[in-house]
Amino acid sequence: xxxxxxxxxxxxxxxxxxxxxxxxxxxxxxxxxxxxxxxxxxxxxxxxxxxxxxxxxxxxxxxxxxxxxxxxxxxxxxxxxxxxxxxxxxxxxxxxxxxxxxxxxxxxxxxxxxxxxxxxxxxxxxxxxxxxxxxxxxxxxxxxxxxxxxxxxxxxxxxxxxxxxxxxxxxxxxxxxxxxxxxxxxxxxxxxxxxxxxxxxxxxxxxxxxxxxxxxxxxxxxxxxxxxxxxxxxxxxxxxxxxxxxxxxxxxxxxxxxxxxx
DNA sequence: AAGAATGTTATGTA
DNA sequence: CTACATAACATTCT
Numbered sequence: 001x002x003x004x005x006x007x008x009x010x011x012x013x014x015x016x017x018x019x020x021x022x023x024x025x026x027x028x029x030x031x032x033x034x035x036x037x038x039x040x041x042x043x044x045x046x047x048x049x050x051x052x053x054x055x056x057x058x059x060x061x062x063x064x065x066x067x068x069x070x071x072x073x074x075x076x077x078x079x080x081x082x083x084x085x086x087x088x089x090x091x092x093x094x095x096x097x098x099x100x101x102x103x104x105x106x107x108x109x110x111x112x113x114x115x116x117x118x119x120x121x122x123x124x125x126x127x128x129x130x131x132x133x134x135x136x137x138x139x140x141x142x143x144x145x146x147x148x149x150x151x152x153x154x155x156x157x158x159x160x161x162x163x164x165x166x167x168x169x170x171x172x173x174x175x176x177x178x179x180x181x182x183x184x185x186x187x188x189x190x191x192x193x194x195x196x197x198x199x200x201x202x203x204x205x206x207x208x209x210x211x212x213x214x215x216x217x218x219x220x221x222x223x224x225x226x227x228x229x230x231x232x233x234x235x236x237x238x239x240x241x242x243x244x245x246x247x248x249x250x251x252x253x254x255x256x257x258x259x260x261x262x
Numbered sequence: 263a264a265g266a267a268t269g270t271t272a273t274g275t276a
Numbered sequence: 277c278t279a280c281a282t283a284a285c286a287t288t289c290t
Contacts, residue, residue: 003268052269069269071287103287105270161268
């Protein structure tokens with residue numbers, strides 16, 4: 001569930017649903033408070049996504065911070081919402097809909113200082129207009145590190161996870177183990193542009209799609225999940241059946257087409 | 263029922 | 277200082 005594009009969707013949704021309203025949420029321990037306007041209620045100014053992190057900015061300068069991690073999930077229900085399931089962490093009650101959060105990796109209230117520290121250590125987010133492309137590119141392009149490692153490092157590029165790492169390196173025919181510094185300068189497009197494109201498609205279609213521009217619309221509505229990706233979690237390419245290698249890189253399973261990714 | 267999974271951080275090691 | 281490994285934490289699905 002949580003790659004960067006998902007988080008941006010949530011930010012957008014929550015922003016339009018709750019900005020300007022008192023919202024009961026996010027007590028310091030991450031337990032939920034379910035009364036909008038109750039003792040925990042503060043007015044929400046805006047919701048922002050930075051990489052895979054969500055920032056809820058409140059009028060009293062505090063920031064609610066949510067990171068979904070592997071399992072975190074917002075469930076949406078039409079009001080009146082059913083009783084909370086499991087260990088609820090946050091409950092956002094809107095006019096028509098209620099969002100309930102379970103299983104986040106992080107869920108806490110930060111002061112200015114803390115939230116600044118957090119956002120400061122996040123890298124460039126391909127989905128943000130204020131991203132410093134040059135910084136991200138240099139960080140990877142000058143590094144002796146494997147590209148596949150840099151792409152998972154949130155302090156370099158924030159928002160790409162294991163799926164996007166696999167898919168965008170495949171699309172460029174770059175082997176994940178290749179050192180950033182060794183990539184040819186004249187490669188058709190550096191990973192950044194592909195990241196922008198793929199994450200953007202993710203937001204647009206509410207799912208991860210890694211096919212070419214013309215095909216996007218068609219494929220997104222028709223294809224089953226297993227066919228929206230080229231090599232992620234596959235032993236053979238979906239297009240030509242060529243064998244796909246699997247190994248561990250930066251503590252996650254990496255994938256590469258044996259024949260064409262070098 | 264064990265194990266894997268779209269993630270991050272802190273800590274230890276070389 | 278960098279890179280890599282490991283553990284910890286959250287939960288659901290096969």
